Amino acid sequence: MIDWTSVVKAFPKSAQKHMRRPDKWKDIPSLNDGYLMWAPPNVNRAYLLEDVTGNLNGWELSFDPKVRTKRRAEMCDLCKFVHGGRSCGVAFFSIPLSKQKTIGLYICADFACSSRCDETGVNAMRESLTPAEKLTRLHGNVFDLILRLHAETRD
Ligand SMILES: [Zn+2]
Numbered sequence: 001m002i003d004w005t006s007v008v009k010a011f012p013k014s015a016q017k018h019m020r021r022p023d024k025w026k027d028i029p030s031l032n033d034g035y036l037m038w039a040p041p042n043v044n045r046a047y048l049l050e051d052v053t054g055n056l057n058g059w060e061l062s063f064d065p066k067v068r069t070k071r072r073a074e075m076c077d078l079c080k081f082v083h084g085g086r087s088c089g090v091a092f093f094s095i096p097l098s099k100q101k102t103i104g105l106y107i108c109a110d111f112a113c114s115s116r117c118d119e120t121g122v123n124a125m126r127e128s129l130t131p132a133e134k135l136t137r138l139h140g141n142v143f144d145l146i147l148r149l150h151a152e153t154r155d
Pocket residue numbers: 076077078079080081107108112113116
């Protein structure tokens with residue numbers, strides 16, 4: 001069972017200090033997709049919890065709300081949703097790996113990538129993928145990120 005205490009323990013000490021249990025948090029038996037991502041409102045941080053290595057492991061992402069993307073189209077690097085109009089937009093999230101190394105990428109500012117896979121309309125990319133295929137692509141991109149994080153922090 002994954003309860004909030006084990007979630008917090010999976011994150012680095014620096015992240016544990018300011019982690020707050022999300023209102024909607026329910027203890028879950030396992031990570032269905034191998035990972036879970038969420039962003040609490042108004043804290044400029046987001047969390048990625050995964051068990052790719054067999055152990056629960058958490059990554060804290062942060063973004064500076066003052067840094068806005070200069071990209072014309074605001075596309076999320078994970079779910080490939082193109083933001084515009086009244087959507088939340090993307091934020092440039094960074095994950096510090098060491099004093100010298102940081103990984104950064106554009107992700108939906110609300111971190112709700114999986115729900116974007118069902119969306120259609122002007123903001124959905126004009127592509128022929130079904131929602132299920134988009135979800136598969138999202139999972140692939142998240143796993144790529146997780147593997148990269150592990151590879152870069154190994155030494
Ligand atoms: Zn996204």
